[in-house]
Amino acid sequence: MSAELTASSLNHTLSLTELKALLASLTQPTAFIELGLLLACLGLSWLIVYRISRYMPAAEGHHSVLLGRRVFDGLLFPVLALVLAFGARWLVPLLGQPVALLRLVIPVLMSLAIIRFVARVLRAAFPQSLGTRMLERSVSWVAWVGSILWIVGVLPVILDELERIHVTILKRGNLPAPSLADVLRDVLSVGLVMIAVLWLSSIVESRLLRGKVVDLSMRKIAVNITRTVLLLIGALVALKTFGLDLSALSWLGGAVGVGLGFGLQKIAANYVSGFMILAERSLRIGDMVKIDNFEGRISDIKTRYTVIRALGGREAIVPNETLITNRVENLSLADPQVLVTTVVQVAYGTDLDALLPQLIEEMKQVRRVLSDPAPGVNLSNFAADGLELTCMFWISDPHNGQGGVRSEVNLAILRLLNRLNIEIPYPQRVVRALEPAPAPALAAGAALAEPAPPVAPIG
Secondary structure: OHHHHHHHHHHHHHHHHHHHHHHHHHOOOOHHHHHHHHHHHHHHHHHHHHHHHHOOOHHHHHOOOOOOOOOOOOOHHHHHHHHHHHHHHHHHHHOOOOOOHHHHHHHHHHHHHHHHHHHHHHHHHOOOOOHHHHHHHHHHHHHHHHHHHHHHOOHHHHHHHHHOOEOHHHOOOOOOOOEHHHHHHHHHHHHHHHHHHHHHHHHHHHHHHOOOOOOHHHHHHHHHHHHHHHHHHHHHHHHHHOOOOHHHHHHHHHHHHHHHHOOOHHHHHHHHHHHHHHHHOOOOOOOEEEEOOEEEEEEEEOOOEEEEEOOOOOEEEEEHHHHHHOOOEEOOOOOOOEEEEEEEEEOOOOOHHHHHHHHHHHHHOOOOOOOOOOOEEEEEEEOOOOEEEEEEEEEOOHHHOOHHHHHHHHHHHHHHHHHOOOOOOOOOOOOOOOOOOOOOOOOOOOOOOOOOOOOOOOO
């Protein structure tokens, strides 16, 4: 025990001595030479990444993990700067100068590269996740704190102390219990493996979605299968890296089967329904559908649910099983052309033989109205106030909505009727006033009663 305390005290003394020597070397004039080399490394890294980004397509470089949204916020910039900084650190002693500033910069660049790598991969894999930013901040704090501890020389002391702490709860068989430092290294290894798998998955997904295959649904199902397989492989590799015996997981298949049979049957049904929808292509991304009085455009088909976005901006998340078992109106499955109708009344006595062709020609002038099939007008009803005309026309872009084109057609009809001085009748009602009934006659032979004589007052 005394030997361990002596070694710990010695490590603390050495770290303080190295820190003092480092701070003293930063005050020397030779530090300006390292500063110039560092600025040259950063400038050259920026120039290389900038030249590479100029030759990348805009759509590809915008979400790239290596390049990022700008030149300096991707992974490639800190990695190039780190490589050049290592070269400069190797060059400085050859010039007869002590290394001071570069010893501080290299851990910082390593932390920056780790943060950029994790952040860009998480944003590419989970662009809409709320927990992504929280995880990015956690990784940033861990990386920056680790680099600071490494710079001041405290990190090796902490690692030595963690090596002496054993986690007996993780002891496997006759092997000695792993130390807390071993557990932390395994956790970091698992995290790096999963991040690498997510990066590979995002690369495959972007390549598949940018392919020249016309059917987006088939590319989407390929993306979902690829991501699931890669994550499964990554999980197995991570468990193996952590030191777990994969043969001990043979019971997992039976447990999963029981879970799917009972508690997970709805989830399993939604997953299977999602693959069926994508495989059968009964619903495709971009189709206009109506389900449960909600009409909108399919913006995405996930493995568990489908996102339907209405023209007003509202989004509905519909489980895939609902789309399989319920009735769904697809406005663009076989033919995107949709019939739209509007109703107008004209006064009785209007010359319909002359009016109907003009109405058809007026509707053809509206931008979104198709000329083939041609619009039509029917006399649909003899209404109480006038002749009811049903105007019918076809459109080929139902995803842009029907309210706007119906309004344009109504305005065109109104302008035509005003130009022809044809009346659109107001509601009319006929009111008939009845004469009052005569007073009932007296019964025949009835005698009129005579008035009674006045009564004389008493007294």
